[in-house]
Amino acid sequence: MNSQGTGSIFATPAVALTERDDGTILLDNPVALAPYARCVGEYLEYWAESAPDREFIAQRSPAGLWQGLTYAQTLDKVQRLGTWLLKNRVTPDRPVCVLTDNSVDHALLMLAAMHVGIPYASISPAYSLMSKDHEKLRNLVERLNPGVIYVGGVARFQAALKSIESLHQAQLVVADEDACEGLNALRISEMLMQSDLALVNKAYAAVTPETVAKILFTSGSTGYPKGVLNTQRMLCSSQQAKEQVWPFLKEEPPILLDWLPWNHTFGSNHNFNMVLKHGGTLYLDGGKPVPGLFETSIANLRDIAPTLYMNVPRAFDMLLATLKTDTALRKQFFSRLQLIFYAGAALPQHLWDGLIEMSRAELGYPVPMVTAWGSTETSPLATDCHFQADRSGVIGLPVPGVTLKLAPGGDKLEVRVKGPVVTPGYFKQPDVTQAAFDEEGYYKIGDAVRFADPQRPEAGLIFDGRVSEDFKLTTGTWVSVGNVRVKGLEYLAPVAQDIVVTGHDRDDIGFLVFPNFAACRQLAGLDEGAPVSEVIAHPKVVEVVQQGLARLKKAHPASSTHAERASLLDSPPSVDDGEITDKGYTNQRAVLQRREMNVEALYDSQSGPEVIRP
Numbered sequence: 001m002n003s004q005g006t007g008s009i010f011a012t013p014a015v016a017l018t019e020r021d022d023g024t025i026l027l028d029n030p031v032a033l034a035p036y037a038r039c040v041g042e043y044l045e046y047w048a049e050s051a052p053d054r055e056f057i058a059q060r061s062p063a064g065l066w067q068g069l070t071y072a073q074t075l076d077k078v079q080r081l082g083t084w085l086l087k088n089r090v091t092p093d094r095p096v097c098v099l100t101d102n103s104v105d106h107a108l109l110m111l112a113a114m115h116v117g118i119p120y121a122s123i124s125p126a127y128s129l130m131s132k133d134h135e136k137l138r139n140l141v142e143r144l145n146p147g148v149i150y151v152g153g154v155a156r157f158q159a160a161l162k163s164i165e166s167l168h169q170a171q172l173v174v175a176d177e178d179a180c181e182g183l184n185a186l187r188i189s190e191m192l193m194q195s196d197l198a199l200v201n202k203a204y205a206a207v208t209p210e211t212v213a214k215i216l217f218t219s220g221s222t223g224y225p226k227g228v229l230n231t232q233r234m235l236c237s238s239q240q241a242k243e244q245v246w247p248f249l250k251e252e253p254p255i256l257l258d259w260l261p262w263n264h265t266f267g268s269n270h271n272f273n274m275v276l277k278h279g280g281t282l283y284l285d286g287g288k289p290v291p292g293l294f295e296t297s298i299a300n301l302r303d304i305a306p307t308l309y310m311n312v313p314r315a316f317d318m319l320l321a322t323l324k325t326d327t328a329l330r331k332q333f334f335s336r337l338q339l340i341f342y343a344g345a346a347l348p349q350h351l352w353d354g355l356i357e358m359s360r361a362e363l364g365y366p367v368p369m370v371t372a373w374g375s376t377e378t379s380p381l382a383t384d385c386h387f388q389a390d391r392s393g394v395i396g397l398p399v400p401g402v403t404l405k406l407a408p409g410g411d412k413l414e415v416r417v418k419g420p421v422v423t424p425g426y427f428k429q430p431d432v433t434q435a436a437f438d439e440e441g442y443y444k445i446g447d448a449v450r451f452a453d454p455q456r457p458e459a460g461l462i463f464d465g466r467v468s469e470d471f472k473l474t475t476g477t478w479v480s481v482g483n484v485r486v487k488g489l490e491y492l493a494p495v496a497q498d499i500v501v502t503g504h505d506r507d508d509i510g511f512l513v514f515p516n517f518a519a520c521r522q523l524a525g526l527d528e529g530a531p532v533s534e535v536i537a538h539p540k541v542v543e544v545v546q547q548g549l550a551r552l553k554k555a556h557p558a559s560s561t562h563a564e565r566a567s568l569l570d571s572p573p574s575v576d577d578g579e580i581t582d583k584g585y586t587n588q589r590a591v592l593q594r595r596e597m598n599v600e601a602l603y604d605s606q607s608g609p610e611v612i613r614p
Helices: 041-050 071-087 104-115 135-144 154-164 188-192 197-205 232-245 265-277 294-303 313-325 327-334 349-363 430-435 481-491 517-524 532-536 539-555 588-594 596-603
Strands: 016-019 025-028 055-060 066-070 096-098 120-122 148-151 171-174 185-187 212-217 227-231 255-258 281-284 308-311 339-342 369-373 394-398 403-409 412-418 443-451 461-466 496-502 509-515 563-568
Touching: 025 394, 041 071, 041 104, 041 265, 055 071, 055 104, 066 071, 066 104, 071 104, 071 188, 071 197, 096 104, 104 120, 104 148, 104 188, 104 197, 104 212, 135 154, 135 227, 148 154, 171 188, 185 188, 212 232, 212 265, 227 232, 232 265, 255 265, 255 294, 255 308, 265 281, 265 308, 294 313, 294 327, 308 313, 313 327, 313 339, 313 349, 327 349, 349 369, 349 481, 369 394, 412 461, 461 481, 481 496, 481 539, 496 588, 496 596, 509 517, 509 539, 509 596, 517 532, 517 539, 539 563, 563 596, 588 596
Parallel strands: 055 281, 096 120, 096 148, 120 212, 148 171, 171 185, 255 281, 308 339, 339 369, 509 563
Antiparallel strands: 016 025, 025 403, 055 066, 212 227, 394 461, 403 412, 412 443, 443 461, 496 509
């Protein structure tokens, strides 16, 4: 099936709107949420019986070959791992904790824990590998008190493991190929020796929709990460809602090539569970959208033509540039592609336009470009754009089972969420849980939305920024940071990798720009050995920024919609300081706090050439 005639692959968009006297608006999907599975394990059990020999998950071997497991093989290993967990008294209050990247072993442990009612908790590998003090890792391990800690590729994690060794009594488990002398560790194959189906099936039968399936941690941009309780109800209702708005998923098992980390809800709940529910195949991409690793993703795309391509905006920026010059890859990429899905951040319009035009040129029709909206607390689906919007940024409408509450505040509509996809709260943080919900039980997600067409609510909602990120200029005019950032990225391409918007209590807006160093080197004609300071100060790089600012100002002359100044930062955002997540989301507030001196320099009346003006 292809995506030509997109009206047939999506459910017809519809919304029920209720206006209250105080200006609050309630939005519902008029289609009821259909019955959904008791637990994620039901998906695995179903496909292991219905399509036992179909490949479920695969990864590259050290020799470069794709190696994977069928659905029947996966269930067998899950039951064996479940046997080990139950016989070794790993209990619901001692989660299975994973520190490492996505892998087949990681998937098996995740599925096994959930199958027998033990929470699974994945901690960002960045807290182990990119942090200098391991402070967040130490905090999370101490709070979790895990029964098992899995680390594949253990050699890279030696310092991290040393930092937490006094904080837990967990059994350390490593990959079969890992050297584990002196670690008191089990190889994962040692956990697969026994299979007690009676024991496992008894535990599996006791799993209910309210059983905690996962503890997923927020990015911890301010303070320590919060552990979001993800119940089986959340995960299964989310996938049922997705199926109802994307009914084509029932017609052809999806094929995904995906790098998105399982410590985040996008990769872990949206993508992984979608493949599992619909009997698809998941190829694990060992690359990611950063210089030096995206080449791996491109090599994998030469092998695997996905039916659905799901990624974050940064990846599409890098992918589009490659597809423009590689005819064979372009043909392969679009050969069976049904849709392109972006999430995690807003997609700049030039990337949207470029991908649609490229698909039209390759196929004769545009592949749908769609997105959805939600958070870790909504598992993650709250809205879905199950129609072809006419521009980037349309997040769609509430999915079946979800009610949105749009509460007016200033010139914004703050959006809140209720439904079976919403978390019951946070792990061991009752005070934080209480503060996260309003008096009617709606989850306060902290985002704002607006209608794409106020006269036609079925045209969907547009993300209107984070309420906490917006600020006022000295004129009293509000700045919508999310919108200005996306426009800035569009006009400052290809120099800007990301932009942090400044201007709180100032006369005008400024940009702190995290450069795309590879693009800057190419513009400047400088090689890898050239100092960063020389690259970002090169006249050709500065000219692109200067002209981009001028074009932005001309197109959007209001003071709240363009920047009067910009500077290029010479260091990337810091994981330790919460400036960026491993999914590539840059936290505006954390950057502004950490780089206060850069902000001051941007507005200094004596500023030098490092401050670029339109």
